[in-house]
Amino acid sequence: MAWESGVQFMIKKEVVVIGGGPSGMAAAIEAAKRGAEVLVIDANEKAGGQLFKQIHKFFGSSEHGAGVRGIDIGRDLLKEAEELGVEVWLNSVAIGLFAEKQIAVETGTDDAEKIVRVVEGEKIVIACGASENVVRFQGWTLPGIMGAGAAQTMINANRVLPGKKILMVGSGNVGLIVSYQLMQAGADVVALVEAAPNIGGYVVHASKIARAGVPIYTRHTVLEARGEGRVKEAVICEVDGKWQPVPGTEKVIEVDAIAIAAGLKPLAELAIMNGCKTKFDPILGGWAPLHDENMESSCSGIYVVGDVTGVEEANTALEEGRLAGVAIAAALGKITAEEAETEKKKIWDRLDGLRSGPHGEARMKAKDRQLADFRQLSAAEI
Amino acid sequence: MSQNYDDDMLVCRCEEITVGEIREAIRQGARDVTGIKRRTRAGMGLCQGRTCEKLVQAILRQELCNAPEEISAATPRPPVRPITFGALGRGEVE
Numbered sequence: 084m085a086w087e088s089g090v091q092f093m094i095k096k097e098v099v100v101i102g103g104g105p106s107g108m109a110a111a112i113e114a115a116k117r118g119a120e121v122l123v124i125d126a127n128e129k130a131g132g133q134l135f136k137q138i139h140k141f142f143g144s145s146e147h148g149a150g151v152r153g154i155d156i157g158r159d160l161l162k163e164a165e166e167l168g169v170e171v172w173l174n175s176v177a178i179g180l181f182a183e184k185q186i187a188v189e190t191g192t193d194d195a196e197k198i199v200r201v202v203e204g205e206k207i208v209i210a211c212g213a214s215e216n217v218v219r220f221q222g223w224t225l226p227g228i229m230g231a232g233a234a235q236t237m238i239n240a241n242r243v244l245p246g247k248k249i250l251m252v253g254s255g256n257v258g259l260i261v262s263y264q265l266m267q268a269g270a271d272v273v274a275l276v277e278a279a280p281n282i283g284g285y286v287v288h289a290s291k292i293a294r295a296g297v298p299i300y301t302r303h304t305v306l307e308a309r310g311e312g313r314v315k316e317a318v319i320c321e322v323d324g325k326w327q328p329v330p331g332t333e334k335v336i337e338v339d340a341i342a343i344a345a346g347l348k349p350l351a352e353l354a355i356m357n358g359c360k361t362k363f364d365p366i367l368g369g370w371a372p373l374h375d376e377n378m379e380s381s382c383s384g385i386y387v388v389g390d391v392t393g394v395e396e397a398n399t400a401l402e403e404g405r406l407a408g409v410a411i412a413a414a415l416g417k418i419t420a421e422e423a424e425t426e427k428k429k430i431w432d433r434l435d436g437l438r439s440g441p442h443g444e445a446r447m448k449a450k451d452r453q454l455a456d457f458r459q460l461s462a463a464e465i
Numbered sequence: 466m467s468q469n470y471d472d473d474m475l476v477c478r479c480e481e482i483t484v485g486e487i488r489e490a491i492r493q494g495a496r497d498v499t500g501i502k503r504r505t506r507a508g509m510g511l512c513q514g515r516t517c518e519k520l521v522q523a524i525l526r527q528e529l530c531n532a533p534e535e536i537s538a539a540t541p542r543p544p545v546r547p548i549t550f551g552a553l554g555r556g557e558v559e
Contacts, residue, residue: 177545178543178545178548179543179544197548217516217520219523221471224475350515352513355541356542365533370538
């Protein structure tokens, strides 16, 4: 294949960021701000990642952008990147990451000729985000059944309703927020089911949909989706303490779409392919690459930021991206180590703030484990 | 989430591989996602296992009574996203 034939590589950049979501754009901006030449590769026709679907306001303190809508944060990021001269390739998909930090990138759409180019980066930032988990039940592959994130993209980015009568599966923040946004978009959320005994997400989000009259069934699951050519009915039932269906508790609900909010998993293929060491952590969404305090992976010069290295939220993704951006600027000699330390300390303080409270503490511990595992790894190698 | 593991239920929709076929692969000696992939093609379709990898891991875990960290991730290989030979052929590499 082309990229393996010992060819001359045409494109070289100081920094190549794979993924133009919050973490990737933040890394690009911080590196570019300090004088690095940065290229961002993004698979979509517009960068910004999930931010442009997030029409709700963020939580946290004001320094974390609380009270600001994700979509506005996204717009500001793109503007800042443009002003700093960050180059962005849109409709561009990284299809492989190889030795010598070479990335094979396919650019183009179905309407335009697609080409594959190889880009070499002195430093590479992997910021590919995460993909949605599915839940398997009889009929789960019927049309009309999709991830909650996909449903959110349809309404908030593409202005298309996935259905009129929607069943939401999962009561984490994604399930709750997307349920509310589906209602705002004009759909009826006929029920929300959650296998756990309690609602997973913030009370403030749950209250909104409860007030709107959406029945929330905790200790319930989807048993079956029925329909010819498209989902028409969902069978839900109670589950016992071992997550097993309780016979005789089945309810049939008329639906035309089912949205599944069952968490996400890091899209770490490129990191794994390149040999970055990973570790399994259920809190972080599964297998995720390990990293040090600079977000650098076990492969020198390859940084992992955002959901790729553990599924969290947009605000933590932004800070992780900034960390990598500052660390890269220092590694490239654009700023002194002391300048970088001062800046990184501020970012770590903000990250610690974001990873506190009842919803953040588990993530804080998981991220600490990740750093500890990385240190152990480095110690073993020495 | 362990309910309803009927043998005829689809797991990998790209390659149309069922729970039963994955169980059979485990009986034949598959012990990880790669072993399942080699025997059944689950995870070798358009999405390259992005959708079904966790489902395959769950079945392995259940059948082998393993802890989640004992079931490794699949081995990713380029191209990680679907791409046409035409696009590859038009590459701007000298």
